[in-house]
Amino acid sequence: MADDMLACSLEPRSEMLAEDQVLVAATRQDTEAAGRLYDKYYSEILGYIYHCTLNRTVTEDLTANVFLAAFAHLGRHRWTQIPFRAWLYRIATNEVRMHYRRQKYGMTAGRRARHGTSEDTAPSADTSPAATEEYRFVHQALLQLRLKYRTVIILRYFEDKTMAEISEITGRKEGTIKSQLHRGLAQLQEILMRWGVLPE
């Protein structure tokens, strides 16, 4: 045992404990730690949900749901299975899924959510209208796909996630992700060709 401890003693503590792990462990007693975790991931999760829904009001509502749920259930989080970042993405993906399910059955997500008005769907001022229009077109095409295909395409191409990261977020094997990505892209290509966006 002493030898194990000696081996560990040569490893710096900063490497031994990843920042997220320490922050999560401290969050129950320390609101500052919770604040740091929130600041670290707010923009990333907001951006992901916005790319999934393209609706500002819905995005803000769902992002609030994600963080409130995550911090309320931190105890359920299992470190050895999934990193905190992937866990947040997983909650966000579920929130988006629930949003579309509610929409399908005519319910609303949160107090204010509704079908996008031009004000809701408009991005922040630093994005050009032409770029937004292009993404809106892609988003419309993505909405024609099954949610599982849509999710992997958004994570891969708009959130720049690796296959391994997508696998952690969705809880599926990398082989399954590759297959879903391929099928989703094939369907998306067909839709975009039909709409005349891509040449035959």
Next chain:
Amino acid sequence: MDSNIEKVERYLKGVHVPQHVSDPHRQQLRRRVLGRIEETQRASGHPRRWEVTAALAALICIAGAVGAFVVLKYYAVGQGPASANRFVSEDRERAHVLSTSDTNDVMGIGQAAGNLGDIDAARQKDGTELVQIIESEVNGRLANRMFIRKCTLSDGRMKTVGEGDPDSRVQSLLVTLPTAARREMSKLRQAGKGETLGTQERQMKGRLFLFRRERYTLHDGTTVILSVGEPKDMRQPRPGVPAGSYP
């Protein structure tokens, strides 16, 4: 990627992704999230009346017997090298690494975390005995110092635990050996290729320790000196750091 989907792949890579930034929402949600956490903390800080009574009774008994001390909770935060389990205390001031055999030795990770709380309590009651000090120097600089203590858990079992030196702040001087170098070091130790540098007496923690020093030279010229100190007044000499794997 399949040539069939090359077009759409190229197209998607060229799409400009719009961004949404909302500072008021960020601030508002931050306040909500932190407010909820504070509420939970306050609620857990105001237990029901029977809980207060029970806690007070327990405190009076314990305080009468051993004086007041703080028992910290520990949380498992993942695995380290050689599947060692890592734990961090709720105040983030303490971190422990327990090898797999240690955690298998007891009922599991939850029990191991509980044991760490026991060990803290024993330390605060001065119920531990410092039996060994291990220091490592890399190229003449102190890399780390470990205190090995023997303590009795609440169920009566004896446990040997190691902890980093909290006083000397050696972390600021930390010199890290890469994994490959640690493996090489392990092999050298197993082969007994250390050069004996003799012994050294030093006063540590109010007790005289006798340090046996060994120097190891790695293939790239890095020198590692291991010093294993034991109390001079200890009746039977301890075997020191066993030569085993050095992950």
